[in-house]
Amino acid sequence: MVNSRSSLKTEVREKMRDGVGSATLVHLVDAEKEKNVKLLAEVTLPPGTSIGRHNHENETEYYIILSGAGLVDDDGKDTEVKQGDVVITGGGAFHSIANKGSVPLVFHAFIVTY
Amino acid sequence: MVNSRSSLKTEVREKMRDGVGSATLVHLVDAEKEKNVKLLAEVTLPPGTSIGRHNHENETEYYIILSGAGLVDDDGKDTEVKQGDVVITGGGAFHSIANKGSVPLVFHAFIVTY
Numbered sequence: 001m002v003n004s005r006s007s008l009k010t011e012v013r014e015k016m017r018d019g020v021g022s023a024t025l026v027h028l029v030d031a032e033k034e035k036n037v038k039l040l041a042e043v044t045l046p047p048g049t050s051i052g053r054h055n056h057e058n059e060t061e062y063y064i065i066l067s068g069a070g071l072v073d074d075d076g077k078d079t080e081v082k083q084g085d086v087v088i089t090g091g092g093a094f095h096s097i098a099n100k101g102s103v104p105l106v107f108h109a110f111i112v113t114y
Numbered sequence: 115m116v117n118s119r120s121s122l123k124t125e126v127r128e129k130m131r132d133g134v135g136s137a138t139l140v141h142l143v144d145a146e147k148e149k150n151v152k153l154l155a156e157v158t159l160p161p162g163t164s165i166g167r168h169n170h171e172n173e174t175e176y177y178i179i180l181s182g183a184g185l186v187d188d189d190g191k192d193t194e195v196k197q198g199d200v201v202i203t204g205g206g207a208f209h210s211i212a213n214k215g216s217v218p219l220v221f222h223a224f225i226v227t228y
Contacts, residue, residue, distance in 0.1 A: 084119030
């Protein structure tokens with residue numbers, strides 16, 4: 001099956017995970033129809049916004065940075081990320097991501113369950 | 115955990131799945147260490163190359179087109195894909211992807227097992 005870009009659903013989440021401002025998610029699949037996939041989305045964080053700190057139990061989330069730069073709290077360790085970097089969070093670990101830059105931060109977010 | 119782009123392993127596969135030419139895979143994670151993930155890679159197909167027709171049983175593969183354009187055999191239906199389009203193949207269905215254009219075709223390939 002091919003989901004064309006124009007057919008994808010866009011969702012704006014305010015204060016996502018108690019973060020700052022609005023995150024825009026373009027859902028690449030209808031996750032309810034997929035097996036072991038809870039989220040597969042392109043996320044955009046405008047400058048000054050964030051997704052708040054949260055953890056993942058019985059699932060792993062992957063952030064793959066597409067453009068812009070972000071500051072990640074990687075289970076307690078602040079790490080700057082940029083295009084091509086990958087954030088892996090599972091096994092109960094926590095993360096958050098914030099756009100401290102001047103251009104949008106865009107990344108793919110995949111949550112795989114088990 | 116953060117995998118910086120510079121730490122990622124690059125693999126060149128010749129005639130991948132009996133396709134044409136060389137596909138370059140940048141492995142975004144070490145899939146052997148992940149649960150229910152068989153592949154999470156950025157794939158580049160130069161002009162004139164392809165990944166041959168193959169199917170997926172007990173797993174789903176997602177192609178998310180990042181740049182360039184491709185021709186996908188989506189279980190028997192030829193479909194042109196471009197930036198932002200998503201190819202979903204599982205449940206025994208077949209697919210292939212070819213770069214018929216003049217610029218590299220780059221996409222994320224993500225295989226979830228179940």
